[in-house]
Amino acid sequence: MYVDSHCHLSFPELSDRIDAIRADMRAAGVDRALCICTTLEEFESVHRLATRFDNFWASAGVHPDNEGVREPTVDDLVALAALPRVVAIGETGLDYYRLNGRSVADMEWQRERFRVHIRAGRLTGRPLVIHTRSASDDTLAVLREEGGGQVGGVFHCFTETQAVARAALDLGFYISFSGILTFKTAEDLRAVARFVPLDRCLIETDSPYLAPVPFRGKTNSPAYVPFVAKQIAALKGVSIEEVARITSMNFERLFGVPARAEPDRDDLYK
Template sequence: MFLVDSHCHLDGLDYQSLHKSVDDVLEKAAARDVKFCLAVATTLEGYRNMRQLVGERNNVAYSCGVHPLNQAEDYDVEELRRLAADPGVVAMGETGLDYFYTPETKPRQQESFRHHIQIGRELNKPVIVHTRDARADTLSILHEEKVTDCGGVLHCFTEDTETAGKLLDMGFYISFSGIVTFRNAEQLREAARYVPLDRILVETDSPYLAPVPHRGKENQPAMTRDVAEYMAVLKGVSLEELAVATTKNFATLFHIPDSRLQSA
């Protein structure tokens, strides 16, 4: 079986007491059939540091971008374009809008979001979108910037079925994290049942949002297996079927050749 953690922050894990190294993290993941990870950046400096930490690996790809919560200072859009053009980068982001924590940076968030989509279209690389308390503006900007040209995923999905439908109409994929296992997440489970199997991804968003039964602990790529097991039950399919579908979806969205996954 082959599972992919479609969104993790390998630079954010606890390498002091929980993990010996990146190799250790990836070995723990592989032991639970999580054999490929997408390491996602939240700042340009963080992207460069993460590349240095993780290095070149068959089983790790990268995304490059500036998170909406990291808009307090300007960044160089040309540098974003240059870094994102690297062959090791398969996606833009994470980008998007978050009005919950920093509504005062709305204009800057929106401008940054547009830049990420525009560069994604130029480079033919999909966007990884974060949204919180910004549903209408997120959908509007995706539409206005013609995101269908490059595609994308709404990661760590926490919206409702109606929003899922609008994203699916744009050709988007929808990624589910450990939140789907939380006791009070019934609306999210309803959306998970609604999204077709050929548009679903699974992720950890580690080190955040550890799934049940690991709540309160640091999340890590190995726990993708817990999310996948839960999603398989929700979808009424076997774990193997869900693994095959989500791995195929990941490869299709991020233009990852089968040969690379097979060698991971």
């Protein structure tokens, strides 16, 4: 069975289709998912999914790209992390991809927001879900300055270089790969996936975005995470079942989620 370690089921593209999505997950052998929060305003919807369904969990955080939203404090995040089934802080990090005429120096508000999340992670012991785009040097620098290695977590939807992957691993983080790994243009990323030890890998969809081949361009779904596992299995020369088993164990270890009993999993989808 597979775990989607990062999806956005509260987003409008998916939120009205939860029953169908869960049926598709069941058919694909995907038994668990982590529902990721990107604003404080969204948290209630994300958390409701995790408390309604016993194979979903939630995070608490504000995405680095989101502007014009409620700014989180350490106290906000600590309080949300204490709620049932909240297992992570984030997604958080830095994103300099769309500066919109601003300089990197102008993005201090993003770096401060990131620091708030790391401090909340340290106080709660909840792992961090890291987003970094066109900002890897600063992402790593802030993590080091704030003691992010004491918390750990995952660099989600990884698209950076092998050097960045090595630095993240050295800090104690996991690396999560998405459907991008299956794209024809992603040979450099596939080389990174070969480098990252399987016992430090997670798999994800980041749905509704980044559907893997053969669904590229369509709305993504947690049911498609086996296609990411299939690509990793091919790169590492192991069975897809081994990738499913180890990435599921990694998910359980990182987020403190109990292992699923093997017998009848039909109850997960009632």
